[in-house]
Amino acid sequence: MNHKVIGATRNVAIVGPYLSGKTALLESLLSVTGTITRKGNVKDGNTIGDSSPEARDRQMSVEVNAATAEYEGVRFTFLDCPGSIEFVQETYNALIGVDAAIIVCEPVADRTLTLAPLFNPLLSLYAEENLP
16 A cells, blocks of 8 residues: 655645635646645636635635645645635634735735735734733
8 A cells, every 4th residue: 555644734824815816826726736626716716715606606715625636745735815804804714724824916916905904813813822
């Protein structure tokens, strides 16, 4: 019997404002690791994330979507979080149980203000963990 040994498991949230490209990044990560053979497109409604009918109708994440990939002996569970402020509690809930977060934002100064709702809970969690 051939058993593949996984060296570690990492949970990584993908967060950012609405329409910043989080689901597209998830598709690219899954493609690069060989988990999928063809990247989907949000507009075409064929992505791994955003698979619910509501998400496909809205062309945006409405809940956290999970996908797993393996790379160089490490298993990654990616949590593609919604970016709309309407679903921010879903993102906050996901951030509690992850090892890292990838923050996706366009390189436009005006869009960086939309990151503030994400940074406040992250800073609070960090401060609680590092109290003397």
